[in-house]
Amino acid sequence: MALMCVIALFALITAQCARATPPNFVLLFADDLGYGDLGCFGHPSSLTPNLDRLAAHGLRFTDFYVTSPVCSPSRAALLTGRYQTRSGIYPGVLYPASKGGLPLNETTIAEVLKSKGYTTAIVGKWHLGVGLNDTYLPTRQGFDNYLGIPYSHDQGPCQNLTCFPPDVKCYGFCDQGVVTVPLMFNENIKQQPADFLQLEKAYSEYATQFITDAVRNNRPFFLYYPSDHTHYPQYAGADYAGKSPRGPFGDALMEFDGTVGKILQTLEETGVINNTLVFFTGDNGPELMRKSRGGNAGLMKCGKGTTYEGGMREPAIAYWPGSIQPGVTRALASSLDILPSFAKLAGAALPDVQLDGVDMTNILLNHGASERQTIFYYPIAPSEKYSVFAVRWKNFKAHYYTQGAIHSENPQDSNCSSLFLKRYDPPLLYNLEADPSENYNLNSTEWDSVLKQIQAVKEQFEASMVFGESEIAKGRDSALEPCCIPNCTPKPTCCRCTSAL
Numbered sequence: 001m002a003l004m005c006v007i008a009l010f011a012l013i014t015a016q017c018a019r020a021t022p023p024n025f026v027l028l029f030a031d032d033l034g035y036g037d038l039g040c041f042g043h044p045s046s047l048t049p050n051l052d053r054l055a056a057h058g059l060r061f062t063d064f065y066v067t068s069p070v071c072s073p074s075r076a077a078l079l080t081g082r083y084q085t086r087s088g089i090y091p092g093v094l095y096p097a098s099k100g101g102l103p104l105n106e107t108t109i110a111e112v113l114k115s116k117g118y119t120t121a122i123v124g125k126w127h128l129g130v131g132l133n134d135t136y137l138p139t140r141q142g143f144d145n146y147l148g149i150p151y152s153h154d155q156g157p158c159q160n161l162t163c164f165p166p167d168v169k170c171y172g173f174c175d176q177g178v179v180t181v182p183l184m185f186n187e188n189i190k191q192q193p194a195d196f197l198q199l200e201k202a203y204s205e206y207a208t209q210f211i212t213d214a215v216r217n218n219r220p221f222f223l224y225y226p227s228d229h230t231h232y233p234q235y236a237g238a239d240y241a242g243k244s245p246r247g248p249f250g251d252a253l254m255e256f257d258g259t260v261g262k263i264l265q266t267l268e269e270t271g272v273i274n275n276t277l278v279f280f281t282g283d284n285g286p287e288l289m290r291k292s293r294g295g296n297a298g299l300m301k302c303g304k305g306t307t308y309e310g311g312m313r314e315p316a317i318a319y320w321p322g323s324i325q326p327g328v329t330r331a332l333a334s335s336l337d338i339l340p341s342f343a344k345l346a347g348a349a350l351p352d353v354q355l356d357g358v359d360m361t362n363i364l365l366n367h368g369a370s371e372r373q374t375i376f377y378y379p380i381a382p383s384e385k386y387s388v389f390a391v392r393w394k395n396f397k398a399h400y401y402t403q404g405a406i407h408s409e410n411p412q413d414s415n416c417s418s419l420f421l422k423r424y425d426p427p428l429l430y431n432l433e434a435d436p437s438e439n440y441n442l443n444s445t446e447w448d449s450v451l452k453q454i455q456a457v458k459e460q461f462e463a464s465m466v467f468g469e470s471e472i473a474k475g476r477d478s479a480l481e482p483c484c485i486p487n488c489t490p491k492p493t494c495c496r497c498t499s500a501l
Helices: 002-020 049-057 071-080 109-114 196-216 248-269 288-293 335-346 361-366 445-464
Strands: 024-030 059-065 119-123 145-148 162-164 183-185 188-191 221-226 276-282 313-319 327-329 374-377 390-393 396-402 422-431
Touching: 024 109, 024 248, 024 335, 049 248, 049 276, 049 313, 071 109, 071 335, 109 119, 109 221, 109 335, 119 196, 145 196, 162 196, 162 248, 196 221, 196 248, 221 248, 248 276, 248 288, 276 335, 335 361, 374 445, 390 445, 396 445, 422 445
Parallel strands: 024 221, 024 276, 059 327, 119 145, 119 221
Antiparallel strands: 059 313, 145 183, 183 188, 276 313, 374 390, 390 396, 396 422
């Protein structure tokens, strides 16, 4: 009996000590991944055993949202906890020659955690600007270490690059007339063009070494892994090429999942798995125009580029053994909520700015209710004139405007790709609990009270929104395109450097 008491006391003390130690954070962020793309979210032929393991032993979100249906603005909101309209990352996305980027007066998750002694690293796609003299790179935004491509890997000519072994060229042409995509290490170009066959291996090795070094130095850490997968053009190295029954998209997804597995293995081997919160989600919906080489939105309507559910509702999983109990939550949550939640768990102060995110630790630790009741859907090109296109309040979603996108070309639903801006008065209204596919408009007068409530929260939100100066509207200068041989000619073709990864 005495021995059992001692064991119980030891377990209690151990648990208290573990909670007293600042948790580590690993943030996994997929690219152009649809709500229905993972095995754990119902796809029958996706091989994602490591993400499925996170879902089985962690908390799976059914109602998780990002703030934009395209890359750069979604990433800005994720890292700052603020809608992209505040930081100026609109309209659309940043390009290799963009003059602007995420303003340095914005506070990122990395900067919040560094204030508490965290070591920080990003491995993968940045897409928040390069700028003059590397002004906007991650190393200027709170990250100690960076290995990755600074924007989308289709933002450079790819038709002569190898995407699958032994020498299968990338599918399509990607952007022309610009430099090939570089692989950067901190603020230096390590390779140009990036070697897609070795890229994920380099990411995996860098991420695992970062974790190992942080643990060895007794430092809490934040690892941000925004993968290039599964964005077009898909690629995969020898370990994954041809291994998925789903084809090239499945191979790319499988390679991403493999890196997730290596990160989890390192957390276990270094003994910090029980003191690390791993959070997974994606930046926006699938690029349906790519057909089988694009993603899958599952039940959700349309995809990338639209404010329908398929454009902004993403799979999400939180995993923290011993702290987060396995299960499924229908609580409303957003990528905006990650910064305030990480800050709360780390004991860090929040930035002294208008945040749009809320603390979701009650969801994570208690499977409790969300502090969030609303989601605001901005289009690719938000403006003060049109404001938000749609609002979700509790289970209900009202569309004030809809507009399709080329990204979401879908022969089964012309609404997904129609570029005609449609205005609705009264708004279209859907009950997303009963109708997640947005098929059945609730157009009877019995729903007037719901529309009035949504209109009230919309007006309150719009009154609080101050649009920042558009960083993307600052334009482009080809001289800013990253080149491993500065001032070489003729640019862009002279920008080529090879080095082993």
